[in-house]
Each structure stands twice: as C-alpha cells, then as structure tokens.
Amino acid sequence: MLIIPAENAVNWKRPPWVTLGLMLACVLVFLFYQGGDSRKLEQAVELYVDAGLPGLEGPAYEEYLQRQIRFQGEEERVFELRRYQKLREEGEAFWLSASLLMDRDFYQYLQQNSDVIWTPTERTHWLEQRTVIEEAYIQQLSAQKLGLIPAKLSLSSLITYQFLHGGWGHIIGNLVFLFLLGFTVEKALGPGRYLLAYLACGALSGLVFTAFSLGSPVPLVGASGSISGLMGMYVAIYGLQKIRFFYFLGVYFNYFRAPALAILPVWLGKEIYDYWFSGATGVAYMAHAGGLLAGAGLVGLLGKSWLQVREEFFEPAxxxxxxxxxxxxxxxxxxxxxxxxxxxxxxxxxxxxxxxxxxxxxxxxxxxxxxxxxxxxxxxxxxxxxxxxxxxxxxxxxxxxxxxxxxxxxxxxxxxxxxxxxxxxxxxxxxxxxxxxxxxxxxxxxxxxxxxxxxxxxxxxxxxxxxxxxxxxxxxxxxxxx
Known part of the structure; x- marks a missing residue:
C-alpha cells in the first residue's frame, strides 16, 4: 500500500533549489564517494578467501543462524540460512564470502564467542587475518565510516548517514519521494528553514532508530528518515484541511481527498506493523516512524514561531x-x-x-x-x-x-x-x-x-x-x- 500527498504542482518559475541541491548532493556522494565501495569489497573478499576464512566462518555461520532461529525466535533468519545454503551449493564463492563479511551481527557474534568456536590456533589465525581485512577494507566502506551505527553513535553520523545509499534502487526511490514532498515543504517554509528542518528530521529519525537497535553494529544509511520527516511536515502544515492524496494498491491506483492529519496515524500504523511483522527486509521501519513524528512534531511545536508557514503558501499559483x-x-x-x-x-x-x-x-x-x-x-x-x-x-x-x-x-x-x-x-x-x-x-x-x-x-x-x-x-x- 502506498499513499502520498499530491496537493501541489511544481512552479518552475521559482524552482525548489534546496530540494534539487539535496538530490544532487546524494547523487554526487553515491557516484564519487560510495563509488569506490565495490572495489574495496572485492579486495576484501579476495584477501578473505586467500586467508582461508570461509572454511572457518562458514560452519559457524550456519550454527549461528540456527541458534537465532531456535532460541531467539527470529524466523526471518530462515530466509538468510536458505540463501546461504543455496550460494554454497551453487559454488558462488564471491557472494558467499561477501555475505559472511558484511553480516555485522555475525561478526560481533564471532568476536564474543571465538574462544568457544575454534581451537586456539584457529582463533589466532582468524583474529590476525580478520583484523587486517576489517581495518584495511571493511571499516573503510562508506557505510562504516559515515553511516549511523547504533553501537557507536556520533553526532556527525546523524547528518552524514542521510546522504548515503545502498544501491541504485535505494537512491532512485528516495530521490523521487524527496522531490515529490520536498518542493511543497520548501515552498511553505522557505529555503533556509526547510534545509534545517530536513536535517533535523533525519537526525531525530536516526535517534529513534538507535533507540530500537541499541548495541547493533549494523549501519543505517539513506534519506528515507528525512523524507518521512517531510511527509510529517507536509500533513502538519495543512492540518485538518482536506487535500488530495494518491494511493496505489497492487495494480490499482487513484486519488482521494481527506483531512491531511488524518493520514498521519495511517502511515505510523503501517510502519509500526511492518517493524513487528515484516521480518528482516532491510527496511528501517522505526526510522521512518521516527521521521514522521519528528516532522509533524516540529511543525506542531514550532509552527507559530520558528517553522511558521509562509502566508503566501496557501495562495494559488x-x-x-x-x-x-x-x-x-x-x-x-x-x-x-x-x-x-x-x-x-x-x-x-x-x-x-x-x-x-x-x-x-x-x-x-x-x-x-x-x-x-x-x-x-x-x-x-x-x-x-x-x-x-x-x-x-x-x-x-x-x-x-x-x-x-x-x-x-x-x-x-x-x-x-x-x-x-x-x-x-x-x-x-x-x-x-x-x-x-x-x-x-x-x-x-x-x-x-x-x-x-x-x-x-x-x-x-x-x-x-x-x-x-x-x-x-x-x-x-x-x-x-x-
């Protein structure tokens, strides 16, 4: 189910320069900064295979996933186990090794339990080789350097993670929604306040994600929390005014009109439901929920002062x-x-x-x-x-x-x-x-x-x-x- 506001059209006589600038910044970061990640991962996998680490970590990985399924009830790990077994059967050495290397929860598990998993000799060898790979390649990946990692949260990462993305599908989807929502909110708040509100929503979204993922070594990247903040601001700006929404259900789509704020609990409910029942999809649902609340809350609390909507915003083009x-x-x-x-x-x-x-x-x-x-x-x-x-x-x-x-x-x-x-x-x-x-x-x-x-x-x-x-x-x- 997809529901997005569609009340306004873009006025190209007064382009949304900040929104376009944010989109450009994400694209440039993805192309020129994150563009080196694939080469670093290839080098890491090559060294990982040469060191014989797949033979050490592979059996431990299967046991780790089975323990997660059996003792902690993480049914979503069943999919990961089947995927790993399929890669092993098909002889996909590169992707098999990449899966082991990039599973940060598994790496944390190995660090905590290496003394009971392997013999002292194996443990020493693993520690020496894995440490080199981690420091030289894995920790140099963009998500590890500038992503939001709950286990080692920093103020700078609350901003930097908003400009990183996990792939072309991720960045294209985010930029489409950033544009669809951003030009309206920018028109309502003005460029300066809009930029600060956008970044603040992303930071607050990251804090909510961290609160629900305490101690996790898995980095969060992407602008979706900030964009959820735009959605919250969008409906809060219109309040109880009826505006037009676009919705998509499977193969059917249409428009409807409803009080803007009435859609906020629908969005929140969907994100919370997906968080509890959708399993391991790789989507940061609580970051989205945090962004929605942050955006609506900022406009609600500061809308009479700092985030005052421009008077001419509600005038027709x-x-x-x-x-x-x-x-x-x-x-x-x-x-x-x-x-x-x-x-x-x-x-x-x-x-x-x-x-x-x-x-x-x-x-x-x-x-x-x-x-x-x-x-x-x-x-x-x-x-x-x-x-x-x-x-x-x-x-x-x-x-x-x-x-x-x-x-x-x-x-x-x-x-x-x-x-x-x-x-x-x-x-x-x-x-x-x-x-x-x-x-x-x-x-x-x-x-x-x-x-x-x-x-x-x-x-x-x-x-x-x-x-x-x-x-x-x-x-x-x-x-x-x-």
Missing part, C-alpha cells in the same frame, strides 16, 4: 489564479451582456475580494453603480475610483471621474470638501488650472474654511509663478477676506 480570474470575469461579463446587472454586480464584487489589485473590476462596479446615480453606492464607488487613481498616480483620471460625478450624482449626494480638495491637488499636478479653479469653487461651497484657505493660497502662488497677475491678485484678495 499565479497561473491558477489567472485561470480562475479569467473564468470568473467571463461569467460576470456574460451577466452584463444579458443585462442581469444585480448578478453581474455580485460576481464582480466576489472577484474583487480575491483580486483587489485588478482595477478593471472597480471600473465595472463603478459603471454599474452609475446606472442608479440617486443611490449612495454611486458616491462610494466614485470615491474609490478617485482614490485608486491617486494611488496609481493618474491625476487626469481623478479629474475625469470627479467631473462625471458632478454631472450625474452631485445633485443627489454631494461630494465632501475633502473630495474637492483632492481634485484640486490632482489638477495642479497636471497643470489643469481650469479644473483646479472649478474644484476650488466647489470646495468653497462645501463649507470647510481651513481647506478653503489653504487651497486659495496654493492657487495664488501657482498663478504668481505663471505671472498671471490678475488671477493671483484675485486669490490674494480672497485670502485677506477670509
């Missing part, structure tokens, strides 16, 4: 917003064409709530209000258009709207002194003295002496600059009269 606007605008224009003005007004108002920066919507609402100049709505829309034009530095538009209102609506609901004063300033900015004087006359009639005196002074100064003495004298006389 620009192209989606454009598509939505185009569809809504077409519907409103269709209502206008059918002269259903009330419906058109409602549709334009709804669009304007979502797209307040689209001046065309205010223009339509203004013209609809102008159909009934006797209603107060025409006055309010006129003021909105004048203020909008001022904010866009369009003084000629301010004057044009004002003049239109004087013709259509002034007799019903007069403009205030402040409205005429704004028009006067807009007129002076574009050197339209005729409109400025007309606005001044309206301002005088509105009964605001403070604004009238200031406007009179401005007009007098403007006419003096233009050396229009009669006009300047007229407004100076009005100033003295006031």
């Amino acid at each position: 620009e192209d989606e917003r454009d598509d939505h606007f185009t569809a809504g605008y077409a519907q409103a224009m269709d209502s206008l064409g059918r002269m259903n003005f009330n419906l058109a007004r409602q549709q334009f108002e709804a669009l304007r709530e979502q797209y307040p920066d689209r001046p065309i919507l205010l223009e339509h609402l203004y013209h609809l209000a102008k159909l009934r100049p006797d209603l107060p709505e025409y006055l309010s829309r006129t003021r909105e258009r004048m203020n909008d034009a001022l904010s866009r530095r369009q003084p000629e538009q301010v004057v044009a709207v004002w003049q239109e209102y004087l013709r259509e609506g002034e007799s019903h609901h007069p403009l205030a002194a402040e409205d005429h004063n704004r028009v006067l300033f807009a007129s002076l900015k574009q050197h339209d003295l005729k409109a400025a004087e007309k606005a001044f006359e309206r301002l005088r009639g509105a009964g605001n002496p403070v604004l009238t005196t200031e406007a009179c002074r401005l007009l007098a100064e403007e006419f003096e600059k233009l050396q229009m003495a009669p006009k300047a004298r007229h407004y100076r006389q009005l100033l003295q009269a006031n």
Whole structure:
C-alpha cells in the first residue's frame, strides 16, 4: 500500500533549489564517494578467501543462524540460512564470502564467542587475518565510516548517514519521494528553514532508530528518515484541511481527498506493523516512524514561531489564479451582456475580494453603480475610483471621474470638501488650472474654511509663478477676506 500527498504542482518559475541541491548532493556522494565501495569489497573478499576464512566462518555461520532461529525466535533468519545454503551449493564463492563479511551481527557474534568456536590456533589465525581485512577494507566502506551505527553513535553520523545509499534502487526511490514532498515543504517554509528542518528530521529519525537497535553494529544509511520527516511536515502544515492524496494498491491506483492529519496515524500504523511483522527486509521501519513524528512534531511545536508557514503558501499559483480570474470575469461579463446587472454586480464584487489589485473590476462596479446615480453606492464607488487613481498616480483620471460625478450624482449626494480638495491637488499636478479653479469653487461651497484657505493660497502662488497677475491678485484678495 502506498499513499502520498499530491496537493501541489511544481512552479518552475521559482524552482525548489534546496530540494534539487539535496538530490544532487546524494547523487554526487553515491557516484564519487560510495563509488569506490565495490572495489574495496572485492579486495576484501579476495584477501578473505586467500586467508582461508570461509572454511572457518562458514560452519559457524550456519550454527549461528540456527541458534537465532531456535532460541531467539527470529524466523526471518530462515530466509538468510536458505540463501546461504543455496550460494554454497551453487559454488558462488564471491557472494558467499561477501555475505559472511558484511553480516555485522555475525561478526560481533564471532568476536564474543571465538574462544568457544575454534581451537586456539584457529582463533589466532582468524583474529590476525580478520583484523587486517576489517581495518584495511571493511571499516573503510562508506557505510562504516559515515553511516549511523547504533553501537557507536556520533553526532556527525546523524547528518552524514542521510546522504548515503545502498544501491541504485535505494537512491532512485528516495530521490523521487524527496522531490515529490520536498518542493511543497520548501515552498511553505522557505529555503533556509526547510534545509534545517530536513536535517533535523533525519537526525531525530536516526535517534529513534538507535533507540530500537541499541548495541547493533549494523549501519543505517539513506534519506528515507528525512523524507518521512517531510511527509510529517507536509500533513502538519495543512492540518485538518482536506487535500488530495494518491494511493496505489497492487495494480490499482487513484486519488482521494481527506483531512491531511488524518493520514498521519495511517502511515505510523503501517510502519509500526511492518517493524513487528515484516521480518528482516532491510527496511528501517522505526526510522521512518521516527521521521514522521519528528516532522509533524516540529511543525506542531514550532509552527507559530520558528517553522511558521509562509502566508503566501496557501495562495494559488499565479497561473491558477489567472485561470480562475479569467473564468470568473467571463461569467460576470456574460451577466452584463444579458443585462442581469444585480448578478453581474455580485460576481464582480466576489472577484474583487480575491483580486483587489485588478482595477478593471472597480471600473465595472463603478459603471454599474452609475446606472442608479440617486443611490449612495454611486458616491462610494466614485470615491474609490478617485482614490485608486491617486494611488496609481493618474491625476487626469481623478479629474475625469470627479467631473462625471458632478454631472450625474452631485445633485443627489454631494461630494465632501475633502473630495474637492483632492481634485484640486490632482489638477495642479497636471497643470489643469481650469479644473483646479472649478474644484476650488466647489470646495468653497462645501463649507470647510481651513481647506478653503489653504487651497486659495496654493492657487495664488501657482498663478504668481505663471505671472498671471490678475488671477493671483484675485486669490490674494480672497485670502485677506477670509
């Protein structure tokens, strides 16, 4: 069973650079650092065979597996025993030796019981040869140097193990999920916080794995714990909002919508169930469970402070917003064409709530209000258009709207002194003295002496600059009269 969130699409205009960088880092480490592991293992096997160690360890390995099955109930060891016996029957010397060399639990068992397994001579020979192989080759493998080994946990390994992988299938699978989840979480948190949260989830996942594998010499490698953390963060970011999920069951797949957090216990339950009942699959189920809890917990605990989701994250992408606007605008224009003005007004108002920066919507609402100049709505829309034009530095538009209102609506609901004063300033900015004087006359009639005196002074100064003495004298006389 596979369930992954599929709520968002990638916006390649703003690529998820940190996610892509993490993917690139994993690939480079796998190719150029881990690429030497196969050669080291070949050399180790060659020395192991030359030293005659398969003959010493082989019988001990079969007995070790049988003891694990018989006394400790580890039924998954049955598969390993059968695999070893098959390799021996088929004469696969290389893979037989590699299995013995790389089973770290078996090597630990040999170290603890070598004195009862072999004679003193055999034990001395084994210890000398095995120590050389371990120090020269096995301990130089990437998983041993930088992997997370519970028996010798270090702070650095909590980070480094996240960039190592066990093979092409392992790394490709992880990178696919890293991309599918990472670009959304990166968009929500921002690059810096996303990177720190990703690494923190991987570290916490490693600690949970260590807690369930105390003393184990088997190294953990891979980004799956960190990626599980992304899954936890993903659903915690959306909370109880319903989002889309993709699911795959055998040969059947489809999508469904559900509250995001409702899927978290499903994921956790699956990992815990697999840990107890799936046997030795080589999958670190408890690391996955730890990552899920770490991701959801970090967002839950720090989501109001350090891991605050960006406000614009929940907004639709620009192209989606454009598509939505185009569809809504077409519907409103269709209502206008059918002269259903009330419906058109409602549709334009709804669009304007979502797209307040689209001046065309205010223009339509203004013209609809102008159909009934006797209603107060025409006055309010006129003021909105004048203020909008001022904010866009369009003084000629301010004057044009004002003049239109004087013709259509002034007799019903007069403009205030402040409205005429704004028009006067807009007129002076574009050197339209005729409109400025007309606005001044309206301002005088509105009964605001403070604004009238200031406007009179401005007009007098403007006419003096233009050396229009009669006009300047007229407004100076009005100033003295006031």
